[in-house]
Amino acid sequence: MAVTSKTLSKMHYFSGLSPDELEEVKKYIAFEKRIAKGQTLMCEDDLSEYMYLIVSGAVKVFKKSANGKEQILNIASTGESLNDVSTFDGGACAMDMLAMTPVRLYAIKKEDIKALFSKFPAVALNVTGVLAGKVRRDSSLVEVLSFDQVINRLARLILKQSDPGEGLLPLFTQQDLAAMVGTSRVVVNRSLRVMEEKGAIRLERRHIVITDEEALKSLVS
Numbered sequence: 001m002a003v004t005s006k007t008l009s010k011m012h013y014f015s016g017l018s019p020d021e022l023e024e025v026k027k028y029i030a031f032e033k034r035i036a037k038g039q040t041l042m043c044e045d046d047l048s049e050y051m052y053l054i055v056s057g058a059v060k061v062f063k064k065s066a067n068g069k070e071q072i073l074n075i076a077s078t079g080e081s082l083n084d085v086s087t088f089d090g091g092a093c094a095m096d097m098l099a100m101t102p103v104r105l106y107a108i109k110k111e112d113i114k115a116l117f118s119k120f121p122a123v124a125l126n127v128t129g130v131l132a133g134k135v136r137r138d139s140s141l142v143e144v145l146s147f148d149q150v151i152n153r154l155a156r157l158i159l160k161q162s163d164p165g166e167g168l169l170p171l172f173t174q175q176d177l178a179a180m181v182g183t184s185r186v187v188v189n190r191s192l193r194v195m196e197e198k199g200a201i202r203l204e205r206r207h208i209v210i211t212d213e214e215a216l217k218s219l220v221s
Contacts, residue, residue, distance in 0.1 A: 057103030070179035
């Protein structure tokens with residue numbers, strides 16, 4: 001599928017660029033990549049000359065300990081960038097990345113991203129904002145993992161990830177939820193049952209449904 005200016009305008013790196021500028025940016029897209037659900041995009045310590053922009057789908061970005069335990073850092077979606085760290089420090093990939101849904105990506109050579117900085121100063125400002133946002137996100141994660149109880153963290157996650165207006169949490173396994181809040185699947189299961197008993201949520205086969213948002217918010221605090 002051809003690269004379009006409309007799609008590029010949704011990328012955080014290119015926010016605010018004019019139609020003419022986006023047409024120029026199109027020349028820097030190296031190729032489009034598609035990966036299937038469950039497929040690995042990159043592993044920690046992989047070397048690549050490309051960074052990626054998510055056109056559609058969701059990618060789990062995580063770190064894995066020596067004993068195989070996961071800590072999810074982000075569920076990246078449309079508009080977000082992947083492999084930023086190695087793009088700007090010249091090292092290997094800093095995280096594992098796995099497709100949680102079918103994913104469509106644009107690939108850009110790392111050297112071309114840097115070339116865009118001098119051609120379009122707005123891109124450099126956008127990238128600065130993106131990287132600052134990731135630092136803030138990871139700092140908040142450290143704070144949450146350090147100080148909050150599991151049920152507080154899980155309630156906060158459900159509120160954050162649920163579809164606005166529908167109160168439905170996207171399809172994550174309990175193992176995924178455990179990795180996102182830094183605990184075990186067993187503890188997540190127990191915490192979900194407590195929330196259900198309090199009337200805050202309802203557990204369905206393929207979804208978690210928020211039945212009382214205020215009750216769920218009270219568990220956060």
